[in-house]
Amino acid sequence: MPYLCTVVEQNKLIDIRSLSLAQLKDKLVEMGEQGFRAKQIYEWLWAKSCTDFDEMSNLSKPLRENLKAHFTIHAVKVRNAQISADKTIKNSFTLYDGNVIEGVLIPAPERMTACVSSQVGCSLTCKFCATGYMDRKRNLNADEIYDQVVLIAKQAEEHYQQPLTNIVYMGMGEPLLNYSGMMKSVERITSPDGLNMAAKRITVSTAGIAKMIKKLGDDEVRFNLALSLHAANDKKRNEIMPINEQNSLKALAEALKYFYAKTKNPVTFEYIVFHNFNDELEDAKELARFCKHVPCKVNIIEYNPISLADFVNAEADKIEQFATYLRSQGVVTNVRRSRGKDIDAACGQLAIKEKESETA
Template identity: 70%
Template sequence: MSKADKKQDIRRLSPEELKAFFVQNGEKAFRAKQVYEWLWKKSAHSFESMTNLSLGLREMLKEYFELNGVTVDQAQLSNDGTIKSAFKLHDGHLVEGVLIPTEDRMTACVSSQVGCSLSCKFCATGYMDRKRNLDAAEIYDQVVLINQQAMEKYGMPLSNIVFMGMGEPLLNYANMMEGIRMITSPEGLNMSPKRITVSTAGIAKLIKKLGDEEVKFNLALSLHAANDEKRDRIMPINETNTLEALRHSLNHYYRKTRNKLTFEYIVFYNFNDTLQDAEELYQFCKRVPAKVNIIEYNPISEADFLNTEEDRLEMFRKYLEERGVTVNVRRSRGKDIDAACGQLANKKHDDHVITQA
């Protein structure tokens, strides 16, 4: 690599490539390990902060490389303690991530793309254009920054990570996988993959690929209807990834990994909240071993869906549980700052802002 080349983001280099760079430039090979530790384990966002390197070495790194760290552009605090952050990327794009605190866990909800291309009818992000994929380091940085918020605000580190923010993680497959590799690596954050859940709208061939790679993290399918006609209406991806195709890929994934599977099911009023809908979901659960998370709907201005009534939700839940399905009802967090499920669309609430770049 010459100085005339366009500067590369140093975090795109492997340890071997870093080592080769130092040797080619007359430096000791062990410098690569020092720098790699600064980049990942210590989450350095500048070469200046690498204080065990000589000034000359730091200047050389600045000549050859960029370090495109993610920053918090703005953070908003919900009345229930949820923190939503607008993360600014090196090219000016914004993505959102959320810290969801409870008594016994701290969960980070992270984004995988700037915008989304899937156009799910009930999701605010689905009405945005997909600008680009996040790279592995940008995914990693969200986790680091949300962990800092958890420690500063609540005195607890992150316990869980969910890929349920902006974008479809499986359509950014390589970067998502590399981001998780570094989050779980002893050279990175050393988090257990069992504490990570990747949520997908359902791309059958990539779910199968996850199984073939025998991943260690958990998988959640945004199902929302166990009926192709209804699912087509709210999730256009279902037209090319039918429930039958998803069933085959999910069973393949489970056979290969034995990891937990979860079906996420938003119960919309007068759309998918009848006992017939519950029966269809039960029949699907019989064919794919999974628990069900029933999720409150969070209305958005772009769509006219409504959350179901409490008695219908309870009837739906009871029907499934009586047939042996494990069901959790997930109550929304952060609705007042548009931080809840399906609401992420870079909306600002000035009265809730706690930090601003």
């Protein structure tokens, strides 16, 4: 997918990572430089994740100065990092314009997972999610998503001596409402001249925008798709996820079938079992019926309370009965335990609560 160059006023520096390799080459020629330097610069920017022109050591000093005169690198910075009792690390990241987002490193015995954000805030107002109570300020650029992955991967190496193995777009924001930024970031993360990570190690989670799920199918994406379902009943889903009013379960089922026909990728359904809301056998039956639309699995997720909502996690025996019924219907079902709950790093808890001090 080609990059689109951001239109920049003449007196402004161009965000160099918004350029494709071809665009960068053309710009260098305009600047009186040799076009072949573009490939070297691109390698520094993406494969080596360099965010300082002065560190591009195989470029001459005059070229580096010329780059600084024309371009900027909008590097994401770690503002604060907290380590949970279960070793999860929650980061607040500062963006070039002063906005703040959050991302999480989730360590496990056999994997290291980066949970990254795609927007500053969110516009979807899901009633159980802390980010849903924030305003959406803007979409993240592809390089800002990429930087989160790089910074979290560095933490995995430094703290746990393990490489990053997985990426989930399950942080702040709705990835499919930042389709271009999300797709460009995946391209850079998976590219051989980027981070060279396998697409199957990446999962993009959506609250459910039917037309964009179909677009994923049209683009024949190779990464995994997860749908935050949480109710297989329109009335209940409307109540907790207003996006369902424009994207009914019927519309989502049609979109998912289209997506599977195009990609042959099974889908993951994420389902929080709320106490006295969607935890009865009838709810499990509705979910099992919905699962028949496409090859899929269900991840039952523990609810993580937030101060803005009154939802409570279902009792452990209710969750087990729910999972047992799904399995009896041939649905692959996993019960996930929350990580990082003590530092508000768990699913649904990401929100910028206060100004935090800078950490080394």
